[in-house]
Amino acid sequence: MIPAGPPPPGTRTPFLLFVAGHPVAHSLSPAMHNGVIDRLGLPLYYIPVDIPPGRFGAYLRVVRSANFLGGNVTVPFKEEAARLSDTRSEAVSVCGAANTLVARHGKLHAENTDGDGFLDALEGCGWGRRHRNVVLLGAGGAARGIAFALGRAGTRRIVLLNRHARRAEEVARILSPRFPSLSFATGNLRQGTLREAFRGADLIVQCTSLGLQGEWKNFPLKDVEKSSRFADIVYRAGGTPLVRRLRARGVPAVDGLPMLAHQAARSFALWTGEKIPGEVFLAFARKALKP
Ligand SMILES: NC(=O)c1ccc[n+]([C@@H]2O[C@H](COP(=O)([O-])OP(=O)(O)OC[C@H]3O[C@@H](n4cnc5c(N)ncnc54)[C@H](OP(=O)(O)O)[C@@H]3O)[C@@H](O)[C@H]2O)c1
Numbered sequence: 001m002i003p004a005g006p007p008p009p010g011t012r013t014p015f016l017l018f019v020a021g022h023p024v025a026h027s028l029s030p031a032m033h034n035g036v037i038d039r040l041g042l043p044l045y046y047i048p049v050d051i052p053p054g055r056f057g058a059y060l061r062v063v064r065s066a067n068f069l070g071g072n073v074t075v076p077f078k079e080e081a082a083r084l085s086d087t088r089s090e091a092v093s094v095c096g097a098a099n100t101l102v103a104r105h106g107k108l109h110a111e112n113t114d115g116d117g118f119l120d121a122l123e124g125c126g127w128g129r130r131h132r133n134v135v136l137l138g139a140g141g142a143a144r145g146i147a148f149a150l151g152r153a154g155t156r157r158i159v160l161l162n163r164h165a166r167r168a169e170e171v172a173r174i175l176s177p178r179f180p181s182l183s184f185a186t187g188n189l190r191q192g193t194l195r196e197a198f199r200g201a202d203l204i205v206q207c208t209s210l211g212l213q214g215e216w217k218n219f220p221l222k223d224v225e226k227s228s229r230f231a232d233i234v235y236r237a238g239g240t241p242l243v244r245r246l247r248a249r250g251v252p253a254v255d256g257l258p259m260l261a262h263q264a265a266r267s268f269a270l271w272t273g274e275k276i277p278g279e280v281f282l283a284f285a286r287k288a289l290k291p
Helices: 029-040 056-065 078-084 090-095 114-124 141-152 165-178 191-198 241-248 257-272 278-288
Strands: 015-021 044-050 068-073 100-104 107-111 133-137 157-161 183-187 203-206 229-232
Touching (some): 015 029, 029 044, 029 257, 056 078, 068 257, 078 107, 090 107, 090 165, 100 257, 114 141, 114 278, 133 141, 133 191, 157 165, 157 191, 165 183, 183 191, 229 241, 257 278
Parallel strands (some): 015 044, 157 183, 203 229
Antiparallel strands (some): 068 100, 100 107
16 A cells, blocks of 8 residues: 655645545535644645546546645546556455545555544444444445445444445445355335335435435335434535434434544545544534535
8 A cells, every 4th residue: 555644754845635526616625624734734735626527537647746645536536536546445445436545656545434434423423333233225435435334343234225226236245245244135215115124223324315406205204213323424504304304203313514524534644644533624514514
Protein backbone atom coordinates (compact mmCIF):
# COMPACT_ATOMS: atom_id res chain seq x y z
CA MET A 1 0.00 0.00 0.00
CA ILE A 2 1.09 3.56 -0.62
CA PRO A 3 2.03 5.13 2.76
CA ALA A 4 -0.59 7.58 3.97
CA GLY A 5 0.13 10.45 6.32
CA PRO A 6 0.99 14.11 6.29
CA PRO A 7 2.91 15.86 3.49
CA PRO A 8 6.71 15.60 3.87
CA PRO A 9 8.02 17.80 6.72
CA GLY A 10 9.21 21.24 5.69
CA THR A 11 6.86 21.29 2.69
CA ARG A 12 5.57 24.79 2.13
CA THR A 13 3.64 24.21 -1.09
CA PRO A 14 -0.12 23.94 -0.48
CA PHE A 15 -1.61 20.57 -1.39
CA LEU A 16 -4.98 19.93 -2.96
CA LEU A 17 -7.74 17.49 -2.03
CA PHE A 18 -10.88 16.91 -4.10
CA VAL A 19 -14.31 15.38 -4.32
CA ALA A 20 -14.93 14.14 -7.86
CA GLY A 21 -18.41 13.22 -9.06
CA HIS A 22 -21.24 14.17 -11.37
CA PRO A 23 -22.93 16.22 -10.04
CA VAL A 24 -20.98 17.48 -7.01
CA ALA A 25 -22.44 20.94 -6.38
CA HIS A 26 -24.62 19.52 -3.55
CA SER A 27 -21.66 17.90 -1.75
CA LEU A 28 -21.02 18.91 1.87
CA SER A 29 -17.48 17.49 1.72
CA PRO A 30 -15.72 20.79 0.81
CA ALA A 31 -17.43 22.56 3.74
CA MET A 32 -16.48 19.79 6.20
CA HIS A 33 -12.89 19.32 5.07
CA ASN A 34 -12.07 23.01 4.56
CA GLY A 35 -13.61 23.74 7.98
CA VAL A 36 -11.24 21.23 9.61
CA ILE A 37 -8.26 22.36 7.46
CA ASP A 38 -8.80 26.00 8.52
CA ARG A 39 -9.12 25.01 12.15
CA LEU A 40 -5.84 23.06 12.01
CA GLY A 41 -4.09 25.70 9.86
CA LEU A 42 -2.83 23.07 7.36
CA PRO A 43 -1.43 24.00 3.91
CA LEU A 44 -4.31 22.20 2.15
CA TYR A 45 -7.36 23.12 0.10
CA TYR A 46 -10.31 20.82 -0.75
CA ILE A 47 -12.10 21.44 -4.07
CA PRO A 48 -15.25 20.01 -5.73
CA VAL A 49 -14.64 18.73 -9.28
CA ASP A 50 -17.59 17.96 -11.55
CA ILE A 51 -16.43 15.45 -14.18
CA PRO A 52 -18.45 14.63 -17.28
CA PRO A 53 -19.07 10.87 -17.73
CA GLY A 54 -16.24 9.30 -19.71
CA ARG A 55 -13.58 11.76 -18.44
CA PHE A 56 -12.75 10.25 -15.04
CA GLY A 57 -9.64 8.40 -16.31
CA ALA A 58 -8.28 11.63 -17.82
CA TYR A 59 -8.92 13.41 -14.50
CA LEU A 60 -6.94 10.75 -12.60
CA ARG A 61 -3.95 11.37 -14.88
CA VAL A 62 -4.01 14.99 -13.68
CA VAL A 63 -4.31 13.87 -10.05
CA ARG A 64 -1.25 11.61 -10.46
CA SER A 65 0.92 14.41 -11.83
CA ALA A 66 -0.29 17.48 -9.91
CA ASN A 67 -0.03 18.55 -6.31
CA PHE A 68 -2.78 16.33 -4.88
CA LEU A 69 -2.69 14.45 -1.55
CA GLY A 70 -5.80 12.57 -2.65
CA GLY A 71 -9.53 12.97 -2.72
CA ASN A 72 -13.02 11.55 -2.44
CA VAL A 73 -14.97 9.92 -5.23
CA THR A 74 -18.72 9.91 -5.41
CA VAL A 75 -21.51 8.77 -7.77
CA PRO A 76 -20.97 7.70 -10.57
CA PHE A 77 -17.21 7.09 -10.39
CA LYS A 78 -16.69 4.81 -7.37
CA GLU A 79 -16.27 1.62 -9.45
CA GLU A 80 -13.93 3.32 -11.93
CA ALA A 81 -11.86 4.69 -9.04
CA ALA A 82 -11.43 1.15 -7.68
CA ARG A 83 -10.45 -0.20 -11.09
CA LEU A 84 -8.06 2.55 -12.18
CA SER A 85 -6.02 2.81 -8.94
CA ASP A 86 -2.56 1.26 -8.56
CA THR A 87 -3.28 -0.46 -5.22
CA ARG A 88 -6.48 -1.06 -3.22
CA SER A 89 -7.59 -2.01 0.30
CA GLU A 90 -9.34 -5.34 0.97
CA ALA A 91 -12.73 -3.58 1.22
CA VAL A 92 -12.18 -2.04 -2.24
CA SER A 93 -10.92 -5.30 -3.76
CA VAL A 94 -13.92 -7.24 -2.45
CA CYS A 95 -16.61 -4.58 -3.02
CA GLY A 96 -15.21 -3.12 -6.26
CA ALA A 97 -15.97 0.46 -5.19
CA ALA A 98 -13.73 3.20 -3.71
CA ASN A 99 -14.75 6.50 -2.12
CA THR A 100 -11.23 7.64 -1.18
CA LEU A 101 -8.01 7.93 -3.16
CA VAL A 102 -4.60 8.57 -1.59
CA ALA A 103 -2.03 10.07 -4.01
CA ARG A 104 1.68 9.56 -3.36
CA HIS A 105 4.63 9.79 -5.76
CA GLY A 106 2.45 9.58 -8.87
CA LYS A 107 0.54 6.50 -7.64
CA LEU A 108 -3.02 6.13 -6.37
CA HIS A 109 -4.20 3.90 -3.53
CA ALA A 110 -7.95 3.20 -3.29
CA GLU A 111 -9.82 2.93 0.03
CA ASN A 112 -13.46 2.67 1.02
CA THR A 113 -14.32 4.51 4.24
CA ASP A 114 -18.12 4.28 3.75
CA GLY A 115 -18.58 0.99 5.63
CA ASP A 116 -16.45 1.82 8.68
CA GLY A 117 -17.78 5.40 8.65
CA PHE A 118 -21.29 3.94 8.84
CA LEU A 119 -20.35 1.79 11.86
CA ASP A 120 -18.62 4.78 13.54
CA ALA A 121 -21.88 6.70 13.08
CA LEU A 122 -23.92 3.91 14.72
CA GLU A 123 -21.44 3.84 17.57
CA GLY A 124 -21.82 7.62 17.89
CA CYS A 125 -25.59 7.10 18.34
CA GLY A 126 -24.89 4.64 21.16
CA TRP A 127 -26.03 1.69 19.00
CA GLY A 128 -22.64 -0.09 18.95
CA ARG A 129 -20.93 -1.79 15.99
CA ARG A 130 -22.29 -5.36 16.35
CA HIS A 131 -25.73 -6.08 14.94
CA ARG A 132 -26.71 -9.73 14.55
CA ASN A 133 -29.63 -9.62 12.14
CA VAL A 134 -29.50 -6.84 9.55
CA VAL A 135 -31.73 -5.90 6.59
CA LEU A 136 -29.96 -3.91 3.86
CA LEU A 137 -32.20 -2.14 1.32
CA GLY A 138 -30.15 -1.58 -1.85
CA ALA A 139 -27.19 -3.32 -3.46
CA GLY A 140 -25.16 -0.43 -4.89
CA GLY A 141 -21.64 0.69 -3.96
CA ALA A 142 -22.63 2.03 -0.52
CA ALA A 143 -24.61 -1.11 0.41
CA ARG A 144 -21.65 -3.30 -0.58
CA GLY A 145 -19.23 -1.25 1.57
CA ILE A 146 -21.63 -1.39 4.53
CA ALA A 147 -22.22 -5.15 4.11
CA PHE A 148 -18.43 -5.70 4.12
CA ALA A 149 -17.97 -3.64 7.31
CA LEU A 150 -20.92 -5.41 8.99
CA GLY A 151 -19.41 -8.78 8.06
CA ARG A 152 -16.07 -7.76 9.56
CA ALA A 153 -17.83 -6.52 12.73
CA GLY A 154 -19.42 -9.93 13.32
CA THR A 155 -22.96 -9.62 11.89
CA ARG A 156 -24.47 -13.13 11.62
CA ARG A 157 -27.24 -12.60 9.05
CA ILE A 158 -27.84 -10.03 6.30
CA VAL A 159 -31.03 -9.87 4.23
CA LEU A 160 -30.13 -7.98 1.05
CA LEU A 161 -33.13 -6.58 -0.80
CA ASN A 162 -32.86 -4.63 -4.04
CA ARG A 163 -35.14 -3.36 -6.80
CA HIS A 164 -33.28 -5.68 -9.19
CA ALA A 165 -32.96 -8.76 -6.98
CA ARG A 166 -30.21 -10.22 -9.19
CA ARG A 167 -27.89 -7.45 -8.10
CA ALA A 168 -28.50 -8.39 -4.45
CA GLU A 169 -27.71 -12.03 -5.29
CA GLU A 170 -24.47 -10.93 -6.93
CA VAL A 171 -23.40 -9.00 -3.79
CA ALA A 172 -24.16 -12.04 -1.59
CA ARG A 173 -22.14 -14.26 -3.94
CA ILE A 174 -19.15 -11.89 -3.80
CA LEU A 175 -19.17 -11.47 0.00
CA SER A 176 -20.04 -15.04 1.09
CA PRO A 177 -16.56 -16.56 0.61
CA ARG A 178 -14.97 -13.74 2.65
CA PHE A 179 -17.36 -14.23 5.62
CA PRO A 180 -18.12 -17.97 5.96
CA SER A 181 -20.06 -17.56 9.24
CA LEU A 182 -22.30 -14.81 7.83
CA SER A 183 -25.51 -16.01 6.18
CA PHE A 184 -27.19 -14.08 3.37
CA ALA A 185 -30.76 -14.02 2.09
CA THR A 186 -31.74 -11.93 -0.93
CA GLY A 187 -34.91 -10.58 -2.54
CA ASN A 188 -36.72 -7.65 -4.10
CA LEU A 189 -38.26 -4.51 -2.57
CA ARG A 190 -41.91 -5.55 -2.82
CA GLN A 191 -44.08 -4.91 0.24
CA GLY A 192 -44.51 -8.58 1.14
CA THR A 193 -40.75 -9.21 0.97
CA LEU A 194 -40.03 -6.15 3.11
CA ARG A 195 -42.67 -7.13 5.67
CA GLU A 196 -41.21 -10.60 6.10
CA ALA A 197 -37.61 -9.32 6.25
CA PHE A 198 -38.41 -6.71 8.93
CA ARG A 199 -39.66 -9.35 11.36
CA GLY A 200 -37.08 -9.65 14.18
CA ALA A 201 -34.50 -7.38 12.45
CA ASP A 202 -32.04 -5.70 14.83
CA LEU A 203 -31.05 -3.09 12.25
CA ILE A 204 -32.59 -1.94 8.95
CA VAL A 205 -30.37 0.14 6.64
CA GLN A 206 -31.81 2.18 3.76
CA CYS A 207 -29.02 2.26 1.13
CA THR A 208 -30.98 3.02 -2.06
CA SER A 209 -30.93 6.47 -3.64
CA LEU A 210 -34.71 6.64 -3.14
CA GLY A 211 -35.42 9.44 -0.70
CA LEU A 212 -32.76 11.58 -2.29
CA GLN A 213 -35.12 12.77 -5.01
CA GLY A 214 -38.47 12.13 -3.37
CA GLU A 215 -40.29 10.00 -0.85
CA TRP A 216 -40.39 6.18 -0.82
CA LYS A 217 -44.07 5.62 -1.44
CA ASN A 218 -45.68 2.42 -0.09
CA PHE A 219 -42.86 1.79 2.39
CA PRO A 220 -44.44 -0.55 5.00
CA LEU A 221 -43.72 1.70 8.00
CA LYS A 222 -46.13 -0.23 10.24
CA ASP A 223 -44.08 -3.39 9.80
CA VAL A 224 -40.90 -1.89 11.27
CA GLU A 225 -40.82 -3.17 14.85
CA LYS A 226 -40.13 -0.73 17.69
CA SER A 227 -37.32 -3.02 18.88
CA SER A 228 -35.51 -2.52 15.52
CA ARG A 229 -33.20 0.37 14.71
CA PHE A 230 -33.41 2.15 11.38
CA ALA A 231 -30.56 3.93 9.56
CA ASP A 232 -31.15 5.85 6.32
CA ILE A 233 -27.81 6.62 4.63
CA VAL A 234 -29.48 9.42 2.65
CA TYR A 235 -29.67 12.74 4.50
CA ARG A 236 -31.74 15.88 4.37
CA ALA A 237 -32.05 18.91 6.64
CA GLY A 238 -34.34 17.83 9.47
CA GLY A 239 -34.03 14.11 8.55
CA THR A 240 -35.36 12.13 5.57
CA PRO A 241 -39.14 11.53 5.41
CA LEU A 242 -38.62 7.87 6.40
CA VAL A 243 -36.56 8.81 9.44
CA ARG A 244 -39.07 11.45 10.54
CA ARG A 245 -42.05 9.15 10.14
CA LEU A 246 -40.39 6.21 11.89
CA ARG A 247 -39.30 8.39 14.81
CA ALA A 248 -42.87 9.62 15.13
CA ARG A 249 -43.91 5.96 15.52
CA GLY A 250 -41.31 5.44 18.27
CA VAL A 251 -38.69 3.58 16.18
CA PRO A 252 -35.09 4.73 16.86
CA ALA A 253 -33.94 6.18 13.51
CA VAL A 254 -30.95 8.13 12.19
CA ASP A 255 -30.22 9.63 8.76
CA GLY A 256 -26.99 9.63 6.72
CA LEU A 257 -25.39 12.85 7.98
CA PRO A 258 -23.39 11.20 10.81
CA MET A 259 -22.16 8.54 8.34
CA LEU A 260 -21.07 11.28 5.93
CA ALA A 261 -19.12 12.98 8.72
CA HIS A 262 -17.43 9.79 9.97
CA GLN A 263 -16.40 8.57 6.51
CA ALA A 264 -14.91 12.05 5.95
CA ALA A 265 -12.95 11.84 9.23
CA ARG A 266 -11.51 8.48 8.14
CA SER A 267 -10.54 9.82 4.69
CA PHE A 268 -8.90 12.87 6.26
CA ALA A 269 -6.81 10.63 8.55
CA LEU A 270 -5.63 8.63 5.51
CA TRP A 271 -4.50 11.78 3.67
CA THR A 272 -2.99 13.75 6.54
CA GLY A 273 -2.38 11.37 9.46
CA GLU A 274 -4.61 13.66 11.59
CA LYS A 275 -7.27 11.75 13.58
CA ILE A 276 -10.02 14.32 14.03
CA PRO A 277 -13.25 13.09 15.73
CA GLY A 278 -16.16 12.54 13.32
CA GLU A 279 -18.27 14.86 15.51
CA VAL A 280 -16.09 17.81 14.43
CA PHE A 281 -16.87 17.03 10.76
CA LEU A 282 -20.54 16.57 11.72
CA ALA A 283 -20.73 20.07 13.20
CA PHE A 284 -19.39 21.57 9.92
CA ALA A 285 -21.81 19.41 7.87
CA ARG A 286 -24.81 20.57 9.97
CA LYS A 287 -23.78 24.19 9.51
CA ALA A 288 -23.52 23.77 5.72
CA LEU A 289 -26.71 21.70 5.22
CA LYS A 290 -29.38 23.98 3.81
CA PRO A 291 -33.10 23.26 4.31
N1 LIG B 1 -24.33 9.32 4.00
C1 LIG B 1 -23.27 8.97 3.32
O1 LIG B 1 -22.12 9.17 3.73
C2 LIG B 1 -23.44 8.25 2.01
C3 LIG B 1 -22.35 7.53 1.46
C4 LIG B 1 -22.55 6.88 0.24
C5 LIG B 1 -23.76 6.96 -0.42
N2 LIG B 1 -24.78 7.69 0.14
C6 LIG B 1 -26.09 7.77 -0.54
O2 LIG B 1 -26.58 6.44 -0.67
C7 LIG B 1 -27.32 6.30 -1.87
C8 LIG B 1 -26.79 5.10 -2.66
O3 LIG B 1 -25.44 5.34 -3.02
P1 LIG B 1 -24.61 4.27 -3.88
O4 LIG B 1 -23.24 4.78 -3.99
O5 LIG B 1 -24.82 2.89 -3.34
O6 LIG B 1 -25.36 4.40 -5.30
P2 LIG B 1 -25.47 3.31 -6.48
O7 LIG B 1 -24.28 2.42 -6.49
O8 LIG B 1 -25.83 4.08 -7.68
O9 LIG B 1 -26.73 2.40 -6.04
C9 LIG B 1 -28.04 2.93 -6.05
C10 LIG B 1 -28.99 1.98 -5.33
O10 LIG B 1 -30.29 2.60 -5.28
C11 LIG B 1 -31.25 1.75 -5.92
N3 LIG B 1 -32.25 2.56 -6.60
C12 LIG B 1 -32.03 3.64 -7.37
N4 LIG B 1 -33.22 4.16 -7.81
C13 LIG B 1 -34.20 3.35 -7.29
C14 LIG B 1 -35.61 3.34 -7.38
N5 LIG B 1 -36.26 4.27 -8.08
N6 LIG B 1 -36.29 2.38 -6.73
C15 LIG B 1 -35.64 1.46 -5.98
N7 LIG B 1 -34.29 1.40 -5.86
C16 LIG B 1 -33.57 2.34 -6.51
C17 LIG B 1 -30.43 0.90 -6.90
O11 LIG B 1 -31.17 -0.26 -7.22
P3 LIG B 1 -30.91 -1.06 -8.60
O12 LIG B 1 -29.65 -1.85 -8.40
O13 LIG B 1 -32.11 -1.93 -8.73
O14 LIG B 1 -30.78 -0.03 -9.69
C18 LIG B 1 -29.17 0.63 -6.03
O15 LIG B 1 -29.44 -0.36 -5.08
C19 LIG B 1 -27.16 7.62 -2.64
O16 LIG B 1 -28.33 8.38 -2.43
C20 LIG B 1 -25.96 8.28 -1.96
O17 LIG B 1 -26.06 9.70 -2.00
C21 LIG B 1 -24.65 8.33 1.33
